[in-house]
Amino acid sequence: MAPKRRWLRLAAVLPLAGALAIAAVVALVTYRVAFELSLSTTRASAGHRLDLYAASFEREVGQYANYPYVMALDGTVLALLGSPTDSARRRAADSYLEALNDRIGTLDAYLLDKTGRVIASSNWNKWDSFVGRDLSYRPYYQNAGVGRVSRFYGIGTTNLQPGYFLATAIARGNDTLGIGVVKVSLDQLERSWASAESPAILSDEHGVVVQSSVPAWKYGTLRPLDAAARRQIAEAQQYNDRALAPIGLSTLRELDDRTHIVRLPGTAGSDGSFSTEGLFLAESRAMPDTPWTLTVFTDLSEMDDLARLWAALAGLGSLLCLGLLAVWRQRRRHLGEILAARAALQQAHDHLESEVADRTAALSATNERLRREVEERERTERTLRDAQSGLVQAGKLASLGQLSAGIAHELNQPLAALVTLSGNAVRFLDRGDLDTVRGNLERVRPLVERMGHLTGELKTFARKSSGEPQRVGLRKVIDDVLFLLNHRLTRGRVAMTIDIDGGDIDLWCDANRFEQVLLNLIGNAVDAMEGGDDQRIILSARREGRFVRIDIRDNGPGLPPERLDHMFEPFFTTKAPGVGLGLGLTISAGIIRDFGGELVASNAEGGGAVFSMTIPTGGGEAT
Template sequence: MSSRRSLRHLPIFILLLVLMGLSSFAAHRIAQQLGIADLQATGLHRLDLYTASLEREIGKYAFLPGTLGLERDVLDLLRKPVDNKLAPQVNAYLEQLNDRAGTLSIYVIDASGHVVASSNWRRADSFIGEDLSFRPYFREAIDSGNGRFFGIGTTRGEPGYYLASTLADESRTLGVAVIKVSLEQLEKSWSTVEAPVMVTDENGVVILGSVADWKFTTLRPLDENTRSAFDQTQQYNRRALKPLGLKEIQELDHGARLVRIAKEGPEMVTVYPVAGRFLAQSRPLPGTPWTLTVLSHLEQVDDIAQSRAALAGVGAAFLFMLGLMLDERRRHLKDRLAAREALQQAHDELERKVDERTADLSAANHLLQDEIAERIRAERTLRAAQDELVQAGKLAVIGQLSTGIAHELNQPLAALRTLSGNGVRFLDRGDLTTTRANLERIAQLVDRMGLITGQLRAFARKSSGQLQAVALCSALDNALALLEQRLSERGINIVRHCPLPEPFSLCDANRLEQVLVNLIGNALDAMDGQSAPCLEISCETIGQQARLTVRDHGPGLAEEALAHLFEPFFTTKEAGVGLGLGLTISAGIVRDFGGTLSGANHPAGGAIFTLEIPLTAEPRKP
């Protein structure tokens, strides 16, 4: 009897195992794909940040070699390298410049490749007199005027980035000025981030990295010709270049790859795993033959996928058992109805059902209260998520402006160095008038740099969420100031209309400026490639409402774009350029102010976005 019952339940047990296995497999596969997709988006953002930090670190010193051509003593020494009277003066100048710039070394090479002056002239292992004509940065500078090179010094064995520029007079090339920069501080800052990063050269050698043991390893085997070239140029000072042990597992979309790094020796103490499976995303660095790679570990993705697979299996088993119980209950009720018990039994059954319904109503009431509380929590969570997306949008705008900002700050910094150096000479000569003029010019440049950084600091500040009276024309001007570099580079003609007296509205100034920056940025993107772009911005009062409009002279909005303009994740931009959340978030911000945001095509051409918010009284001055 027992064996027959077991055989009768065997197909049900097999069906349950199959259902659990299929559910677990599907949940694991879907969770892993979604996790990798999220990891790819995070990796692209990290690539942007690391690329910007490396370009900024190198860009600080890019102008420095060329400035040595402004020093008459340096040029005179190259014209007469045997003149020992000038050598001590040039050495002392290079030593002082090296200390102030914070570089590893600065030296001058004559046209034959010999070092004639160096900042480390006091040291026993000074570069003076060395023949560096075999170094690639010297040959590249002689051939093209500038040289860039990463390698290990042949004298002290220090790795660094070399920037070289030719020094010439009116008739010929006299020599080459070389600046050696340490990127160690940048590597230290990378070692504290959430995912490891490394930079490889054109030969696949890791030259920079957040993991110390990865440095000067190779991503692929080196052939004999490459190793012979290294021996000739001494780029890595004959250092052993061992393989990193990185193996590609799978090729993904958008250039991403799944790779595995083997664990060799004792595990290093780091803030992130350095062995196992990773999502590798690479990007070439502009102006160099280097490649920057971000490695995002898949441990968390695998853990989430396994936990969701387990939950799916348990859930499938629960649903299956619940179905069996319901089917069994249905059969039981059918038998009871078929029996037609006595009137007393029917009365008892009726009372039992009434009690059950009462209990169900009480349980339903509790469930309804729980659902209301859950919706309140969800609304608070959505509000917090919107605030985080607004802050992320601000940082994205700052990232887009970073190149222009670096250019704006590099020019004053170079001018400050030249003016301060000239001021010392004029002061030594007793020319106080010229020295005073240089100091006034330095003060103007410092004020200019302070204005640029002050605008960015105010824009990046996280909103407090408190509403106050905001001057609308001033908010427009602040948004234009943040985008000044993009506007000037594209030659945008700005037509601005604001009434007097200036209208005020009760809102958050920081969030309002975020909306205006988004609308103006979209207008600039719409006019990309036009020969004479024009941007019209106006502010006017209509009754108790303030109306702000942003109009571009681009091709206008398509019918599909108008139909889905404020829907999340709808965008007309190329993949990877935007997420389609800018207008959605902006509309939500304006709605919180009690206003509306709409978009349409202007009758005269182009698109126009209209923002309407209630007016408020001008705040009293203290």
């Protein structure tokens, strides 16, 4: 029944889907035809508008293009270039440039010597005077030549005023004497663009917008700048550390090399307002004698809206009736599904009520069973904790047994010394040599204190732990463990390196049980390296948030990779048969888990085994 219903639904949907597809195709074709017809007309008017903008730019800049040549004809300028250090000639040249700048209406006019340093300027008597400044880093100096004008746009490094720089070389024969420069303001040109209906921008060879009818776009970029372009701009100090971020222009379609359909982040209205983004036709043209590109944007929003309207009208006629039919059929089917769902819901409700009582009884029985299981689990955990404490204590006693030879050696040495010193003291006392007797007695005391410290450490280590965590200094625990292992480390010529972050770290644990872990891990490392020529153990500790990571690394043969996953299983050992029960690592891992941490084993990259543990810090109780 269900497959038949699905086929019926599919048969009902297919005609509607076909009608929608036909309507979509009709609308798309209509939109494309209407848009392309309007676009051909718009491109013609956009080209004319680009001509007008280009003419206004060339007219604005062209009127100043010959003034650098005029400077080369003045006698005071030539006289100063012939003797740059003559103060009288400099004053005469400053006055000439000041008068020239006032007459022609430029921002500044100044003269550079051959090295690129300003020797005369129209603003010589102002706070922002250029006189004495080294401008050799500017491209208009580097590119200046005789008989041609070098052009450059940038922001002044002294007064931060943007302008268009025109420069030419002043020469006498084949010898270049200096560079004449005039700085022109393009504000009037930008104001005339702002009053036009179409946005326009002037961009440099890197794509940086130097002039724009939209103020927000100025000193933005048409595309992201690469590292080489940013370095070149920075060396020329062209834009005075401006951010030069992309303005957000995105190209949607390329009509030819200089014509594109783009989406702009914003446009300026004729009343000076700033509107939202829109669809535009971008017409570009390279400006002669400059590395600049002029781009004029023609708004395509109305044309796009009109094309969309025609597309909607074309598709609406074929879609309207079929759409109404589809809505009616869908509503009818939806009402049927609602009625069926209500009937199923009522049936489910009746069935659910009949099962509630059975489920309640079953849940009550399950809760009772879970309560008994929880109690049994708690008893088992208490038994396991008691067993673990017993195993820890047994491990301590076993460790004491392993250390017995070293302990005997540590005690025998001071005892032998005490016998010798006491016998000598009697003989020297009989001779009356009291100074020697006093010296012997003074050497007896540190020997006795050493024996007492050793027996005290053994007593402390052997006592049963309370199991309660407290603040513990890591360095103190390490020193106590190394004191107990001193004989094994000395006998095996093991080099022990301690690296603790900050010198010492407080832990939150039981010190006695933690000593057992360190004693077990360091002892295992000594056993693993036994017989080696160069035996080293590195113990490092670092803070990691609320925990301390402690690594114990040896330079032994390492752990078999196939056995790493079984290292902490009870009765598993890599030692020879009869040496150890395989419970040391299991007990140590359980102790670290009780502290709220973790113990893991791995192999170091350079060889040897690494046992890493994390333990809560002593900054407060671990949560």
